[in-house]
Amino acid sequence: MDRDSVAPDTGALPGPNARKWIEFHSEHAAPSEYSHEFVWDVTAEADGPFVTDVDGNVLLDFTCHIGAAPLGYNNEKIVSKLRAFDLVEPMKVAGQDVYFGAGADPETAAFPGSSHLMERLVDVSDHYGMDTVFLSNSGAEAVENAMKIAHDHRPAAKYAFAFEGSFHGRTLGTLSLTNSKEVYTRHYPEIAGVKTLPFCDCAGDCECGFARDGGSTFRDALAPEGGHVNPEEVAFVIVEPIQGVGGYRFPNREFAAEVGDVCATYDIPLVVDEIQSGVGRTGEMWAADHFPIDPDVIASAKGLRVGATISRAEIFPSERNRLGSTFGGGDLLASMQGAFTLEAIEEHDLLDNATERGRQATELLRDDAPDGVVDVRGLGLMLAVELDAPERRDAVVEAALSRGLLTLGCGEKTIRLLPPLDATEREIEMGVGILREAIEAVAATSTT
DSSP states (O other): OOTTTOOOBOOSSSOHHHHHHHHHHHTTSOOOOOSSSOOBOTTSOEEBTEEEBTTSOEEEESSTTTTTSTTOBSOHHHHHHHTTSOOOSOSBOOTTTSOOOSSSOGGGOSSOOHHHHHHHHHHTTGGGTOOEEEEESSHHHHHHHHHHHHHHHSTTOOEEEEETTOOOOSSHHHHTTOOSOHHHHTTOOOOTTEEEEOOOOOSSSOOSSOEETTEEHHHHTBGGGTSSBOGGGEEEEEEOSSBSTTTOBOOOHHHHHHHHHHHHHTTOOEEEEOTTTTTTTTSSSSGGGGTTOOOSEEEEOGGGSSEEEEEOTTTSOOSTTSSOOTTTTOBHHHHHHHHHHHHHHHHTTHHHHHHHHHHHHHHHHHTTOOTTEEEEEEETTEEEEEESSHHHHHHHHHHHHHTTEEOEEETTTEEEEOOOTTOOHHHHHHHHHHHHHHHHHHHHHHTO
16 A cells, blocks of 8 residues: 555445444444444555555545544554564563563663653653653543542542543543533442533633633632632642543633633642643644643543553652552553654654644635534644534534545534544545535535
């Protein structure tokens, strides 16, 4: 497959082979959320955003596995380095119970491991004074551990603040902070003390209820400001700098500044959930870098390939065994992939590329936008196209798929686009062109 010339080429989706695989998978798998009836053939050709399914269809993937494959498929920027590594058994070790290395010393190690990954995460977070990392398996675990270290740091605390529209994971702890789809939380017990605030993405005057007489509902909830919550009893505030599942909602700067100022004024730890928005996706290493906030804890995963809770040593517990995870710090392959991803972002100027390609995509989408589009927004390659109705959004996702473009819905009526961080001008033009065709086809159908 030649990435510079390949284009989507599809027949009926799903094809007969895909239907067999889906049926086979469904025999024993618990029901879950599968966005498309698309079955990636891991033995077939793929490169960057281009991928082949089990029926031989070639698709352009602008989902990057919901950001978990930040450079797409079989990208040489990663694969070329992995090829040189002779795989060992076990590839997953009890890495927070057993030390491991690769040779005589860390400086001469041929391949990076979890220790190197933690070092690099500190390097890209040192502007926030962060110097300590706890690795885990997933984004939910990264957030869970953020909650744990914040409570350990403030042992008298019994409250936390989260935001409407948020999604922080599917464990019981993280679901206690999640305020998006009802299906995620129905009937499940919640951690007590979590209070919910509006997430303000209002343009112009605040209409969501967050801003209030020069202050905010957040500030007014605290006892020194007339509320009933003692700030010393707040373990943390958690916010997605850009809401993902909630609809790719981008906060206004006044909201971000107010959250940051209240946390700084009352010394409340600010946890930033960068699971989907981090690791270069927005044109900065962390989406928080775009906004007037100073995180105390960063939760990362997806594009990092592992879960990571990043903070300062004084916030982490000093007591051994207070945190733990059998495989969290011991997935050799995932740690290498994470380290190589961070290397690729730096070596190939992918933050600048994400910024430029994101600008290209938004301009192409906004220029004489098709009927039904009510908003186009984005930072870097974290892009959203909002339609006028959920039904139109769903129809556009299907119409794009039939033309060979993988996209994802989020929120009520929004399509999210996550091209690989090294997307080319050609690929953005092609993907946006297919999406516009899909929107126009759905509009034509709905008016006849």
